[in-house]
Amino acid sequence: MSKEYDFIVIGGGSGGYAAARTALEYTNSVAVVDGSKELGGLCILRGCMPSKTLIYSAEVLHHAQMADKFGLNIPEATVDMKRLHERKLKTIGEFAEYRQEQLTDGRFDLYRAKASFTGPNQIALDNGDTLTGKKILVATGSVVSYPPIKGLDSVPVWTSDEILNLDEVPKSIIVLGGGIVASELAQFLSRIGTKVIQIQRSPHILKEASPQAATIVEQAFRDGGIDLITDTKLDRVEKTQDGRVRAVFQHQGQEVIKEADHLFNALGRKPNTNGLNLEAAGIELKKSGHIAANEFQQSVNPNVYAAGDVAGPHEIVHIAIMQGEIAAKHAFGQKTEPVDYDSLLGVIFTDPQVAHVGLTETQMKDRGIDFVAADYPFDDHGKSILMEAKYGYVKVYAEKGTGRLLAAECVGRDASELIHSMAVGVTLGARVQDMLKVHWYHPTLSEIWSYPLEEAAEAV
Numbered sequence: 187m188s189k190e191y192d193f194i195v196i197g198g199g200s201g202g203y204a205a206a207r208t209a210l211e212y213t214n215s216v217a218v219v220d221g222s223k224e225l226g227g228l229c230i231l232r233g234c235m236p237s238k239t240l241i242y243s244a245e246v247l248h249h250a251q252m253a254d255k256f257g258l259n260i261p262e263a264t265v266d267m268k269r270l271h272e273r274k275l276k277t278i279g280e281f282a283e284y285r286q287e288q289l290t291d292g293r294f295d296l297y298r299a300k301a302s303f304t305g306p307n308q309i310a311l312d313n314g315d316t317l318t319g320k321k322i323l324v325a326t327g328s329v330v331s332y333p334p335i336k337g338l339d340s341v342p343v344w345t346s347d348e349i350l351n352l353d354e355v356p357k358s359i360i361v362l363g364g365g366i367v368a369s370e371l372a373q374f375l376s377r378i379g380t381k382v383i384q385i386q387r388s389p390h391i392l393k394e395a396s397p398q399a400a401t402i403v404e405q406a407f408r409d410g411g412i413d414l415i416t417d418t419k420l421d422r423v424e425k426t427q428d429g430r431v432r433a434v435f436q437h438q439g440q441e442v443i444k445e446a447d448h449l450f451n452a453l454g455r456k457p458n459t460n461g462l463n464l465e466a467a468g469i470e471l472k473k474s475g476h477i478a479a480n481e482f483q484q485s486v487n488p489n490v491y492a493a494g495d496v497a498g499p500h501e502i503v504h505i506a507i508m509q510g511e512i513a514a515k516h517a518f519g520q521k522t523e524p525v526d527y528d529s530l531l532g533v534i535f536t537d538p539q540v541a542h543v544g545l546t547e548t549q550m551k552d553r554g555i556d557f558v559a560a561d562y563p564f565d566d567h568g569k570s571i572l573m574e575a576k577y578g579y580v581k582v583y584a585e586k587g588t589g590r591l592l593a594a595e596c597v598g599r600d601a602s603e604l605i606h607s608m609a610v611g612v613t614l615g616a617r618v619q620d621m622l623k624v625h626w627y628h629p630t631l632s633e634i635w636s637y638p639l640e641e642a643a644e645a646v
Contacts, residue, residue, distance in 0.1 A: 187315045189295075191217045193517060194309065194319035196301045196462070198289050199227025201494030201506030202325035206294055208514035217317060218289060219309070221300030225289055226282040228327050228495070229503045235281050236350045239274045241370060241535055244377040248537070255574050265378040271353040303467040307489055321489055321517035324462065324469075324477060325510060328455040328495035335362075335453075336422035341431050344450045346371060356380045358446035360433050362423075364391030364416065368452030369403065370535050376412050383413045383444045385433060390416060394532060395540045396547065398579075399597045403536050406577050415442070423449060457496045474498060481524035483513035491517060500530065529613040533602040538564075538577040541605035544593030544612040547583070556586040560641035562634055564598045569629040575599030582608065582618065582638045589617035589646040594635075604632055618642045 193209040195202045198220035209216045224231060243265075250263035289296055299311035308318050330345045332338060344359075349371050357380065361372045364386030376382040384391070384407070390400040391407075391414070407414050419436040426432050431449040435442055457475045464471070468487045470478045476499070477492035479485050485492055491513035494506035508525050515522040534540040550557050561581035564570040578598030585592055594608035611621050618639050626633040 188318070189217075189315070190318040190320075191215045191295070192320050193217075193514065194219065194317055194322045195325060196220075196309070196323065197227075197325035197327060197494070197496075198222075198225055198285075198296075199325060199327050199494065199506070200229050200503045201510035202323065203227070203285065203288060203510070204507040205323045205325065205491075205493060205510035205514040207288075208511045209518065210293055212514075212518040212520070216294035217297060217319070218294055219297045219299060219301045219311065219317070220289070221298065221312065224282070225286045227285065230278060230281045230285055232347055232350060234503060235278045236274050237346070237367075237370060237374075238535060239277045240270065240350065241374050243270055243273070244374045245537060248377050252574065265355060267352065267354050267378070270378075271351075274350075300461065302461055302463040303465075303469075304463070306467050306487055319489075321491065322467075323483075323491040323493060323510065323513050323517070324459075324464075324485075324496055325492070325494045325506070326458040326462065326496050328501060329458045329460075330451065331454045331456040332451065333453050335420060337424045338451065341423050341425045341449055344448055346452065349375070349450060356448050359383070359448040359450050360385065360423075360431060360444055360446045361450045361452055362420070362433070363452035363454065364388065364393070365452065365454055366392065366394060366534050367455075368450075369407075371450070371452065372412060373407060373410065373536055376407075376410055381413075381446070382411075383433075383446055384415070385418055385420065385435060385444070386414070386416045387418055387420065388416065392534060392536075392540065395534060395542065395597075396595065398581075399540045399542075399595060402538060402578050402597050403534075403540060406536070406538055413444075415444075418442075455495070455501070457498070459496060472498075482516040482522065483509050484516065500527070500532070502532065504531075526613070529609070531605065531609050533605065535602065538575075538598045539601035540595075540597050541601040542593065542595045543605055543609040544583065544591075546593070550583065550592060555592065557583050557592055558586050558642055558645040559583050560638035560645065562637040562641075564634070567631075567634045567637075569631050570599060570634070572629075573599060573631075575631075580604070580634050580638055582635070582642050584618045584642040584646050586646050589619050589643060591616050591618055591621060598631075600631055604635070607632060607635060618646065 192213040192215035195206045195218045253260035299313040301309040361384040372384045392400045421434045479492045483491045493509035495501045531543045564578045565576035581595045583593040591611045626636040
């Protein structure tokens with residue numbers, strides 16, 4: 187079969203669905219092509235939702251195990267992995283079912299097949315169909331990356347997929363990597379009772395965060411029992427005679443050997459472009475492997491767009507949705523604004539959580555922005571002290587002279603929620619003086635923002 191559409195989306199995840207839904211405002215001729223085994227996308231099926239479901243359960247367990255500090259008598263708190271696994275399946279099943287209903291409700295044509303380009307506007311499906319699109323969006327997401335590490339291809343390796351699908355507690359595990367996925371799941375495993383050895387090449391984990399933030403999380407990890415080794419050079423991984431896994435690496439000028447029952451490859455993900463035959467459509471890739479696209483998500487082929495993880499530069503669900511909507515509007519000649527990355531919001535769901543909105547300190551310096559910064563620690567704040575949530579701090583950045591709020595960072599309990607008050611300020615261009623007009627209620631975690639805001643207001 188051969189058919190032509192005004193708009194074709196390759197990939198039915200968050201970015202792809204947002205684009206298809208938006209395109210329906212301008213045409214009824216829309217198709218979605220998705221050849222994955224299960225509809226729903228990475229976030230729902232193997233990313234955000236299952237990981238945060240498990241992480242939250244582990245956080246509840248952690249609080250129960252701290253009962254004595256709160257004057258409570260809870261003799262024992264342990265994980266029931268089978269029930270935990272069942273709850274996760276039920277939770278993400280509900281999200282997946284809703285997305286599947288959205289994709290199959292008949293508003294657009296859905297093709298359950300894999301696609302590859304055969305020309306600037308044509309794609310061939312592995313079911314034999316051929317589709318032509320006046321405009322096409324690639325939103326195929328990302329896949330686990332396997333770096334060229336000696337021995338990695340000859341030992342049993344787990345990825346985040348296996349970790350998120352566990353129904354029993356592993357005795358011990360080596361985690362390779364210190365990124366967001368590596369760190370979130372390393373702490374989850376540690377809290378359910380796994381002996382965790384985390385090996386990171388850089389001096390700090392969480393390169394997405396500031397060194398100050400990373401240092402706080404590192405301390406919390408070590409205090410919580412994770413054997414975290416940073417600033418390493420991994421030589422090789424190998425299988426031991428008794429079927430376990432060994433990692434051999436250099437640290438502080440010495441060779442170090444660590445062994446565990448399992449190995450978790452958490453060394454990142456890469457854009458999922460394999461098999462798309464992008465060359466046939468004249469689509470170029472960046473050095474990172476992402477599809478090269480302009481501010482409206484348009485590739486060098488003006489009829490082909492890219493959104494989400496496959497486009498970058500930030501692999502975040504709300505960014506994928508924004509990019510998908512922008513691509514669809516631009517494809518139909520509608521006025522639209524590109525994503526404002528100067529007000530980017532990012533969250534890391536470790537404990538303490540890490541959240542940042544706005545420009546980084548490095549970006550401010552590179553742009554020659556004259557700014558002031560002020561921070562305040564959680565361990566000197568009433569609500570966080572009574573919650574035993576003493577790790578971390580809040581920090582604000584303001585433009586000197588005007589007081590305009592440029593950025594904010596929060597490391598601590600519920601940082602993922604606390605950051606949004608500052609996100610409103612940054613996005614709307616508020617001044618720190620304006621933010622102090624807010625009723626910061628006492629005693630709350632949120633009122634901690636008032637202290638660095640006052641200091642910054644005085645300094646600007």
